Structures are given as C-alpha cells and as structure tokens.
Amino acid sequence: MDGTALAPAIPETLVVDVDGFEGPLDLLLTLARSQKVDLREISILALARQYLAFMERAARHRIELAADYLVMAAWLAYLKSRLLLPEEPSEEPPAEDLARDLALRLARLEAMRDAARQLLDRPRLGRDRLARGQPETAEDTRRTEFTASLHDLLSAYARLRTRDDFRPFAFDRVGVYTMEQALDRLRPLIGDWADWNDLRDWLPPGWAESGSRRRAATAATFAAALELVREGLAEIRQDADFAPIHLRARSAP
Amino acid sequence: MIADAMIPEPRDLAPEEIDRMVEAILFAALAPLTVAEIAERLPPGCDPRPALLRLQGTYEGRGVNLLRAGGTYAFRTAPDLRHLLVREVVETRRLSRAAIETLAVVAYHGPATRAEIEEVRGVSVSRGTLDQLVELGWVRLGRRRPTPGRPATYVTTDAFLDHFGLESPADLPNLADLRAAGFLGDPTVQEALSLPDPKP
Amino acid sequence: MIADAMIPEPRDLAPEEIDRMVEAILFAALAPLTVAEIAERLPPGCDPRPALLRLQGTYEGRGVNLLRAGGTYAFRTAPDLRHLLVREVVETRRLSRAAIETLAVVAYHGPATRAEIEEVRGVSVSRGTLDQLVELGWVRLGRRRPTPGRPATYVTTDAFLDHFGLESPADLPNLADLRAAGFLGDPTVQEALSLPDPKP
Numbered sequence: 001m002d003g004t005a006l007a008p009a010i011p012e013t014l015v016v017d018v019d020g021f022e023g024p025l026d027l028l029l030t031l032a033r034s035q036k037v038d039l040r041e042i043s044i045l046a047l048a049r050q051y052l053a054f055m056e057r058a059a060r061h062r063i064e065l066a067a068d069y070l071v072m073a074a075w076l077a078y079l080k081s082r083l084l085l086p087e088e089p090s091e092e093p094p095a096e097d098l099a100r101d102l103a104l105r106l107a108r109l110e111a112m113r114d115a116a117r118q119l120l121d122r123p124r125l126g127r128d129r130l131a132r133g134q135p136e137t138a139e140d141t142r143r144t145e146f147t148a149s150l151h152d153l154l155s156a157y158a159r160l161r162t163r164d165d166f167r168p169f170a171f172d173r174v175g176v177y178t179m180e181q182a183l184d185r186l187r188p189l190i191g192d193w194a195d196w197n198d199l200r201d202w203l204p205p206g207w208a209e210s211g212s213r214r215r216a217a218t219a220a221t222f223a224a225a226l227e228l229v230r231e232g233l234a235e236i237r238q239d240a241d242f243a244p245i246h247l248r249a250r251s252a253p
Numbered sequence: 254m255i256a257d258a259m260i261p262e263p264r265d266l267a268p269e270e271i272d273r274m275v276e277a278i279l280f281a282a283l284a285p286l287t288v289a290e291i292a293e294r295l296p297p298g299c300d301p302r303p304a305l306l307r308l309q310g311t312y313e314g315r316g317v318n319l320l321r322a323g324g325t326y327a328f329r330t331a332p333d334l335r336h337l338l339v340r341e342v343v344e345t346r347r348l349s350r351a352a353i354e355t356l357a358v359v360a361y362h363g364p365a366t367r368a369e370i371e372e373v374r375g376v377s378v379s380r381g382t383l384d385q386l387v388e389l390g391w392v393r394l395g396r397r398r399p400t401p402g403r404p405a406t407y408v409t410t411d412a413f414l415d416h417f418g419l420e421s422p423a424d425l426p427n428l429a430d431l432r433a434a435g436f437l438g439d440p441t442v443q444e445a446l447s448l449p450d451p452k453p
Numbered sequence: 454m455i456a457d458a459m460i461p462e463p464r465d466l467a468p469e470e471i472d473r474m475v476e477a478i479l480f481a482a483l484a485p486l487t488v489a490e491i492a493e494r495l496p497p498g499c500d501p502r503p504a505l506l507r508l509q510g511t512y513e514g515r516g517v518n519l520l521r522a523g524g525t526y527a528f529r530t531a532p533d534l535r536h537l538l539v540r541e542v543v544e545t546r547r548l549s550r551a552a553i554e555t556l557a558v559v560a561y562h563g564p565a566t567r568a569e570i571e572e573v574r575g576v577s578v579s580r581g582t583l584d585q586l587v588e589l590g591w592v593r594l595g596r597r598r599p600t601p602g603r604p605a606t607y608v609t610t611d612a613f614l615d616h617f618g619l620e621s622p623a624d625l626p627n628l629a630d631l632r633a634a635g636f637l638g639d640p641t642v643q644e645a646l647s648l649p650d651p652k653p
Contacts, residue, residue: 127542273531294538
C-alpha cells in the first residue's frame, strides 16, 4: 500500500488552530476525515504520515504541543516503522492489529460524536416539549421538607477535605532524629570516652534496627560528633574510606 | 408575503389539528389565556373558539377540566379530585451547610461518633443538626462505640441512599473521583501528604 | 379497623375513576412521577399501572402526550407543536462539546468509569464536565466497578430520559447500529496494550 498517494495536503489552518483540538485522537479523526473513506478502511500508514507531518509543521511554527500529542507521535512513528518493515512472526501484537485497533477507535469516537449530535437534536424538554405551565398545588396544607442534592453532598465533602489547603507546609517528623537530639545524647557521655568509641554503637535505643531510622540517627550522631570536635571537646578518626568512625574525648593539651 | 406561503392556510387545518394546538398551548401556558392570546399563538387566521368548545366537551367529567374564568381559559384539576393533590404541597428548603457537611461525614466515615464528626468538620456539631438528619430519616443511631463513655455512633440509612440515588454507601466517589469529576480544586500540599482515605 | 371502612375499597372504583385520578395527579405535577409516587396519592390498594397504559392510549396523537421516561411518567406537549409554544420555551444552559460528548458516552456505555469515558474520547475528562452533568440531574453515580481500585461509575437518570424524550435507555438513537458495529462492547484485547492513554 502506498500511503503517500492517499495523503492530502494538511490545510494551513489546522496547524494554526491546534488549540481547537481535544487531544491527539480528535486531531487524528480530523486528519482521517480528509481521506474520505469509511474510517475502518482507512490507510493507517497514510494517517501516521499525515500526523507526523502535522507535528513537524507545528514544530516549525514553534507551536507548543501538549505531551499527549508527542506521545501519540512517538507511537505512530513506531507503528509506521512496523507497518513498513517485514513483520517478525514473534512480535506481539501484530502491527496490523494495532492499526485496526486505531481505526476502530477513530470510528468509535466519530460514532459517539454523531450520537451526541442526534441526542441534542431530539425533542428536548423545555424547548420542544413543554411541561405544564401552571402546576397545581393545593395551598392549604404546607409542609417544609429539607432537601439536598447529590451535588450538594459531594461538594460539601470535597470542601471539608480541602479546607486546610493553605496550611503551611510541614515535614512529617516521624522517623527524623535531629542533630540537637544527638548532641543532647552525646554531650554528657563524651567526657568518659578516653578510648576510641565506634559511633555506630552509640545510636539512640530503638533507632538502630530499621533502615531509614538507622540512617537518620547515624547522620545526626555524626553531625553531632563533628560539632563536639569543633567545640574542642572531642577527637574524631576514620582509618579508611567507609571504615567505622571513632570518637573520643580530647585529652587536655 | 413569501413567509406566509410556508404556513398551511387555516382552511387546510382539520378541526382536530386546531384542537391539538389549543390543547398544547393551554397546557404549557404560564397563566390563563384569553381567546385573543390563544389566537395570537395559532397559525394566522385560526379561530380558537370552536376548538375551545370542543375541548371543554372532551375534558368534561375527566380528571382535568378546561375551565373558563372571566375571559380566560385554563386547565384545572376536577374539583372532586383536588384532595389527591394535597401531598404535592411541600415546601422544600435546602439543607443548611452544617447539616449537609455533617451528613457527608457520616456518609463517608460512618459509623461516626459526634466527636469524630467534630474532628473532621473542625467545629462543634450542635444537637439540632444531628436531630434534623435523624428526623429526615437519612441518619440513624448505630452501635455504641465500645470505648470509655460508650459514645453513640451515627450511620446513614436506606432512605439516604434512596434520596441521593446511590445503590450502596460504597458507591460514593473517593477523593480522587471527586477531583476528577470537578468537585475539588487543585491538589494541595496536604493531600500530597496522603490523608487517609475514608473507609470504603 | 374502623378507619378502613371509611375508605372505598379499590374494587369499588371503576377503571375510569382511577384513570381520572391518575390523570389529575399527573396533570398537576411539574416533575415526572414514579409509579410508587402516583400509587401513594391514590386510595390504598389502587394500582396505577393499568390506568397509565389506558391514559397513554387516550392521549396518543393529541396536543399533550403521556410519556414514560424510565420509571417515571409525565404529561408533555407534542414535539411537532413546538413552533406554537416559543413564548413558553425555557432558557437552558448551553452544554459544552465536552459535556455533551461525555453525556453521550455515559448514556451509551453506562455504567461508565471516568477512565472509560477518557478512552472513548481520547482526552482526559476536564474538571466541571461530570459535575455539571450531575448538577443538571442527568447523571448519577452507579455501582463501583468490582475491578482493582473499585472505580466509581456513572449512569444516566430518568430526568435525562425525560429531557431528551426517551422512554427508556433502549430508545437511544442508533443504539442497535452502534452495538452491531462493536462500538459499545468490551474493549478489544489490543486496546489494553496499544494506544497511548490520555493523561490521567
């Protein structure tokens, strides 16, 4: 099949009016209509070429297209290459099926649009068919009934769940051990550490087990150790890259 | 007078056709109509009077009668059947914001205690609000919570489902559904922190 | 059972008498009524259904017709007389193209999830589309789909049928053709694999 022969020129207006399309499928349907055949008989190869040509021209006009148009372009380029190359028997699903599926989806979108139009053309209440102009109610017995619509209910819940929209952002503090906490823990201990102590042995109780808690406590304890060194209260030592870090009290000068 | 040529001449209209027209005009009218007002709505040259007489005969003894009052015509319920319409007279008033919010919390989180409703709404819930929902038949008392004080819980009823066209409480849309359907604004920081979803 | 003795037994009521009552009840009402709502207004024990069928026959071809919309009944003017009633036409909100297409997908494919609507339209359902249809009373929530994530589904209402003059969902235009063309069935296997999805 020769797709190029079937592909008519894309009107310039299409490129300019890209905002008028409701997504790539809508654009494809508009392009497909220009082939003027039953949508399920359409040349998908020609359509893919038209779409890709459209994308190129949009790029030349520096029109920014939404990501879904680009995803569709990539998919069509892939489909085009598969339709042109001899099919590997192992490939799943066959390119022909993908092409048929796209044609079906275009035909279905067009069918639903026709259905929507026909629905709008039906004799509609309030326009073509009217209700009683003066509904009758007896005036004497009046009862108040409170009512609410589904729309009210859902809106109320949505409102409740988003009422604190503008609450200042705050980190979830669970699982965070601060340097201040580590300093408070190390400061009373360091005076007794005449010998080197492995920092890993001095994580706070309950923080040494799980991965993320251990990492948080290790980082905080290390930072606290550096602070003690800076204050001249401790000495720190590491024998090799990634080796254990040791800390001891600084002997009096 | 090219436009007039499009409209069938009155002499082409069968009496039954004019009856249909007058019947529809009087049914849809927002107020009783005079003969002149009916004629104005009919194709030019139609006289509604014979049709009005025929329709008065057609509707005689039926549940609805074509009445003439002064110079005007209108359909009215037969006097002996007016008692059937009594139930029609209901003044509907929208539920207050407090009530609809409370109802929403009970629907999504029920069984819910008063304290739980207050926690979600962030304000205290007056006795009257819950009483009103119970009286409407949309909320009833559930089991007491087996916690200190054994607080009463509230749940929604079948009448609630019926009123809101729901088949089961589980069919209420979740937060993601609500956003997708347009009931919510943009995603917020708070939601990014993943609030627990209501119990299904 | 003294009170019961006061109410005429249904067997005492001639069919024409029940017809009159149902006619009066429906003529007086603005909104369509369900069979249950009509029965509630009738003397106890009366079944309105035979009367509804008879009345539909009586009003066939007249200026006013008795129409069924799903489970509800209402008198409405005959559509061919619309040109006489322009003064009574109610201003309706114009629907966006997205809204009417979404409505069509829900009507033809319903119950439909949001993902299914998006698959057919090839574009994400924008905010304000579904909630507008819910607000108009044309779309309501159906049962959740028993698939992963239990997505909410949307279905059309009897008010939708009433608005578009449909007796039942089976009367949707071209329904049989669309079904025969395979547009309304389950998605094909390939669809699940192939086309890029619209943005969530």
